Amino acid sequence: MTGLFTTTRRGAIGLALGAAAAIGLGTPAAAEVSFEGKTIEWIIPFSPGGGSDTWARFNAPLLGKYLPGSPTVVVVNEPGGGSTKGANLFAARAKPDGLTILGTSGSTQFPYLLGDPRVRYDYSEWKVAMAAPTGGVVYTSPSTGVTAPEDIGKLAGQKLVYASQGATSLDLVPLLGFKLMGLDVQHVFGFKGRGDGRLSFERGETNIDYQTSSAYIKNVQPLVDNGTAVPLFSWGALDENGNLVRDPTFPDLPSFAEAYETLTGKAPEGPEYDAYFAFFTAGFPAQKMVFLPKDTPQEIVDAYQAAFEAMKADPDYQANKEAVLGTYEQVTGKAADTLFQRGTIISPELRKQVVDMLAADYGVKLGDD
Amino acid sequence: MMDTLLSALANLLTLQHMAYMLLGVSVGLVIGVIPGLGGIAGLSLLMPFLYGMDEVSALGMLIGLVAVIPTSDTFSSVLMGIPGSSASQATVLDGFPMAKKGQAARALSAAFVSSLFGGIVGAVILTGFVLIARPLILMFGSAELFMLALFGLSMVAVLAGRSLPKGLAACAVGLLIGSIGGAPATGEFRMIFGTEYLYDGIPLVIIGLGLFAVPEISDLLRKNSTIAEGNSLGSGWLLGIRDWWNNLFLSIRCSSLGCMIGAIPGLGGSVVDWISYGHAVQTAKDTSQFGKGDPRGIVAPESSNNAMQGGALLPTMLFGIPGSGSMAVFLGGMVLIGIEPGPSMVGPDLDITYSIIWSLALANIMGAGICMGLARPISGLTAIPFPYLAPFMIALICFAAFQATRDLSDLVALLVIGMVGILMKRFGWPRPALLIGYVLAPQAETFFYQALQFDGWGFVIRPGVLIIGAMTLVSVYFGLKNRVDDTGPTGEAVVTSHASRNIQIGFAVAMMAFFGLALWDATSHSFLGAVFPIGVTVVGVVFGGILLLHLMRGHKDHPAFFDYEIVGDHVGNEGNGWFWSGPAWIAGLVVTTALVGFYIAMIGFFLTFLRLRANASWPRTLLLTACAAGFILGLAYMLNLNFPSGWLQSAYDLPWPFR
Incomplete structure (x- = not known):
């Protein structure tokens, strides 16, 4: 019960601070959060090279620069199982201290939406920090x-x-x-x-x-x-x-x-x-997202969102964003939340309909364990 | 046009560019020397430094790294018999026997000068080829790519060893192992037996290390001597260069071949070295020394694998399609510095393309030069008593193995494949044939299915298909004529391997059981998912059956019989250890890893091994252990990786690196 209480209270503080930042009082959200001297692991469930890895490596140094306390952000590749392995690891091991984050892609969303037996993660438990659309x-x-x-x-x-x-x-x-x-x-x-x-x-x-x-x-x-x-x-x-x-x-x-x-x-x-x-939403507008683990205090989420917003003005971001992101802006806050909801929730009937169609027309089996 | 060439050259020759390239080359050298670590690890290491660098310097650094890896990975292939990366697996075949004969320096210098030459030939070809490459690359459709995969498979003929049915059965095993995991046409998962690890198939690095490195380590562990038999390392430095010079035309042919195969997206670089090795054997008059230390077996693959890197740049730059894992990271690097690949690379951005191509040549010169200088001192490693070297090699191959998916299962897979490799070596089953089958299985199946979908059976009369088909037939013909045996001493031995007939039959039956397993699994899949494994199984069963017939009915000197434990050159020497001691040590490390995680297990392994096996004194044991622990820790820190964890880690929350 105590744990629950703490979380709620912290959430309330975070909300208040977030609101303060939003109406332009100028203080960075969650001033008490500091990652000084820390190393943040950004888990990418894919091999080095390729879209998601490049995207994370583009963002990582900027994120480090704008997070409170300027921590070092390193990209940790945990490939396997069509990205389910890295996401499973994150779901099982990451602690809600803001020191481990996960970058997902459509390839992580799809097995979840389809009910792949290898999936042992639950998007609804996670906190979205940022979403990067594509088209x-x-x-x-x-x-x-x-x-x-x-x-x-x-x-x-x-x-x-x-x-x-x-x-x-x-x-x-x-x-x-x-x-x-x-x-x-x-x-x-x-x-x-x-x-x-x-x-x-x-x-x-x-x-x-x-x-x-x-x-x-x-x-x-x-x-x-x-x-x-x-x-x-x-x-x-x-x-x-x-x-x-x-x-x-x-x-x-x-x-x-x-x-x-x-x-x-x-x-x-x-x-x-x-x-x-x-599936369109999970594959395009919400293709790449950054998540914090279950039970992460709101002030940490806010600190991340603030950092992702602040980095957009950085000259390094401006110089290379077109090559990496195309012409789309990375979003946080309500926009990210909408994409998160739309791209990770599917009704059981719709899921069954798609899975049945794939099985009947294309012989697709989603594994057997 | 001239302006473009000149401005590219001017960019290239600035001090700043050269300095960054040298940095890339140095990192590439270090990474390449460590077995299992290749371009992917090296490039990921350099990525964070790309920020704020100008295009030309950043590219120089990346190219320097990519170019030098197929050069420096030769060290472990030649000196330890551990394939340094997938591009130099074939180099092990003749390079390591030369090192065992005390000719390490000769083998290395032949390899480096071939690499250097291959890299330059590659760059020269690219300089002219890049302008017309787009339409040429587009001529290779799925049908032609399928035929190229068949062409690659035709190399099995030359590498099948003394008994052709044995070689073809081994190749069928490889094809089946290569088909584990998602089927290309339907995505259904084959032969996974409920194991999550097998969903993605067994990684190439595990197959390479298991088949080649584990059996060698295991052999050496039994002998207790140094790698180089005899005392001298040979002053073969100049001899190696002469070996290359005498085979200049072979080197030119293999470089061109490597460059072309690299340039065709879809085939992948991991067969280039085998194709050129096969080519060297096919065109040689006297093939008796191949597999036992023939310098041509080094010149051919080493010429081609550096040239291949150049070729692989083409699809990466012109189409944005990375031909290999390291090219994928290279592509990521290009995007990070704001260069987007595409048709403009031969249009407005042509100067960038040329500076990339020539950086490649320059980096090859730098890399080979440095390696040449290091060849003599590093080949001294082969004079160290093996019990001191063994724990390092075992730790290194385990470290390399879990780069694949960073999971304990990688180590288990390494152990299992390693035991298969040990038995294959013992009973004269050609390991290269299995490897080629494994590497080409996905290509052969995918492209065959796609060709049928696009063109129907009409694909067989496409001109490209007919041309490559004719090449394949020629290759098979010369291959059968010049078969090479990598299983050690043959022929002249007075003793025959007939005596252990029963266990040889046993191993062949085990392989047949594997075919049965594959067949049983295939029955649960749809037609498109099952047709390939069933087809391969039928071939495997036919040749496995012929082999069994030979083994059961054949006369005493029948080439199907082979047992290294009877005809091997170690037989009759004193102090041969237990046959399974090598895998037993590795198994010990794997089991301990499952309990306490890799890092603690490795330290324990070093202490135990050095004390019990090498009989080292305590101070020496502690010093060597500390060196190894520090080295592995440094590597893991730089590469941002967590070690495979065990039961201890799941029960307690430990700090890195014990986590």
């Missing part, structure tokens, strides 16, 4: 006869081929999305990454593909300019209330919902759309 653009080959996004209707009834990393990977979003749109897409699995898939598109093996925003700008835009690729739509972004809007990076491209409407004549809705929407 992506779907494009097709001109051989389909499509010359502009408005022509998407021409794809109906055509045989499309997509290079996928696997039915339970991040490519579950295009799988569910294309299915929802009624497109006849053959998913060829076993690709190592989206870059690999793009190569297959460039070789002419596939005729529909998507790339995340920065890869799209750098690698697909030249193809569009050459006339060897035609953009169709962006997956879209979420506004503060969690509504799907056009991706601000691609204001001229329709969002998924608009493209759906062009194809079918009505706005997307219903349980299948809800299922798609949960």
